[in-house]
Amino acid sequence: MSIFDQTNKRRCTNSVKWDAMDKVYGLTDASDILPMWVADMDFTAPVAVTKALREHAEKTVFGYSFVGEEALQSIIDWQNTRHNWQIEKDSILFCNGVVAALANCITALTNPGDKVLISSPVYPPFYNIPKSNAREVISCPLVEQDGTFVFDFEVFEQALSQNIKAYILCNPHNPGGYVWDEATLKEIVRLCAKYDVLIISDEIHSDLMIDGATHTPLAKIAGAEIDRIITCMAPTKTFNLAGIQVAYMIVTDKRKRLKLEAINMASGQGSLNTFASVALQAAYTEGSSWLDELLTYISKNMDYAIKELEQLPGIRITKPQGTYLLWIDYRDLALDEKEMMKRLLETGKLALEPGTKYGEEGRGFLRMNVACSFETIKDGVQRFKLALQS
Ligand SMILES: Cc1ncc(COP(=O)(O)O)c(C=O)c1O
Known part of the structure; x- marks a missing residue:
């Protein structure tokens, strides 16, 4: 049982x-x-998550809080042990969800009228978020090969060459559950660098690896191009905590971080619900x-x-x-x-x-x-x- x-x-x-x-x-x-x-x-x-939330509720005072060092460290340790990816504490920015993170990236780092590329079929907010923010969505189809969908890099490059400002990658891919290999990811980075395109990599499904598959964080293999990538991650898909609403971005480029922080400032967002960081820390340290x-x-x-x-x-x-x-x-x-x-x-x-x-x-x-x-x-x-x- x-x-x-x-x-x-x-x-x-x-x-x-x-x-x-x-x-x-x-x-x-x-x-x-x-x-x-x-x-x-x-x-x-x-159980560790429910226990931590219960204990937090029993404190009975729910004033303003910030994300503590232990929660930050739990993210660093999780990425290191689960994905062999070393990240810096300063590169982490919090958000209420990955969809909110995508919206913040689009509004902070592109302008109205800019073209945003996606690889279809793909998670519906990849269409809606840029569109709702007055950006033009360019959809570049994945192609079918042996029962899965793969990139056609000729078509992808052709799309990128049309003055694209940002590309939203779903890594791993929803729907379909394709776990992109390192060669594919390197080619995405190479081509986006060639056309100077920002990459927003949605990696919310990254912990859900079936039968020993390995997730490769895009930023981990990006080498000198790491600063053109924003990685969006969360413990919510992994541990079934979507209603808790917690996510984070990993942003190595300080200028992009400042722009993202300014967007939070402008909309009065940016701090997490006090229960969100408790759930994240418990999940990552004990889950x-x-x-x-x-x-x-x-x-x-x-x-x-x-x-x-x-x-x-x-x-x-x-x-x-x-x-x-x-x-x-x-x-x-x-x-x-x-x-x-x-x-x-x-x-x-x-x-x-x-x-x-x-x-x-x-x-x-x-x-x-x-x-x-x-x-x-x-x-x-x-x-x-x-x-x-x-
Ligand atoms: C690719 C992808 N990104 C983001 C989300 C939702 O993220 P959040 O609930 O943190 O906004 C989902 C949910 O299914 C998803 O599949």
């Missing part, structure tokens, strides 16, 4: 994953729908074995779901190297996305994410979150089969 076998009651807790499906999917009643959509796990956080157990569990969930779903004609799934999301290819079926979603929701009573949420290149794919108990995976697989067999 694993701690992850436990099923937690999340319905009626104001959970986005469990309680917002009616709004997200336009349903009048979503009470019988199984949510396997947004990237939020069903698992309880490590390692919890994470290792989680990764083994997720890998087994993936194996089961892939084996079962690939028995359905027209379904293909490549096991991801990172994250807990399956990118399900149903392009061989004569089903358009609307019909597929209708079947899943109405017949299967199952909420997955339609691929086009990640861009046009996602058409014919579904994203399925497998960070749940094995019982839930079995239920989800059954619901998927029911939807397709109808």
Whole structure:
């Protein structure tokens, strides 16, 4: 029996994953729908995190606080032990979330009207954040190769040459769970340097490495180009703490740090909720074995779901190297996305994410979150089969 076998009651807790499906999917009643959509796990956080939060609550005084030395050190140690990456304390800037960090980078380091490049299909805020801040989004498609998506560097360079100001990289990649190798990352850095492009590297999924895959922080291999990179990281995806809202940027270039600090100053942001740094520190100092157990569990969930779903004609799934999301290819079926979603929701009573949420290149794919108990995976697989067999 694993701690992850436990099923937690999340319905009626104001959970986005469990309680917002009616709004997200336009349903009048979503009470019988199984949510396997947004990237939020069903698992309880490590005991060390809940214990630290409880102890903090028991202090009963919640005045203004700052992030202490121990929390800062826990980030440095985590990056060192988990990713063999040495970072400096002064390079760390905090944020309430990685999406907020992306927004701060865009507003602080680019100007209205500037072009921002992304590699699609990709996490929706990569489109929305620059667009909402009056920047032009240029979407450069990844190309399919042996069941995964890869960079076509000719097309990528062509895009970069069009006066691009910033590139947002998803490392590892969501959706799809591609863990970019060092050669790919070096080529991204080389080309962005050639066209003097800022790189914002979203590495929120970096701790979720499946079957021994290795995450390479982009800045770690950037050599002399390190100052053109802002790395965005967080313990929230790793330890299921998204509601705690804590993230950080690693910014080696002092001028960029000053600009980012000025943006915080202008909007009155910048300090963390007093519980956020407590959760971060507990997760990073005491959460390692919890994470290792989680990764083994997720890998087994993936194996089961892939084996079962690939028995359905027209379904293909490549096991991801990172994250807990399956990118399900149903392009061989004569089903358009609307019909597929209708079947899943109405017949299967199952909420997955339609691929086009990640861009046009996602058409014919579904994203399925497998960070749940094995019982839930079995239920989800059954619901998927029911939807397709109808
Ligand atoms: C690539 C990526 N970046 C950022 C986020 C969200 O980060 P946050 O909750 O810290 O804003 C997600 C959540 O799924 C994600 O997949």
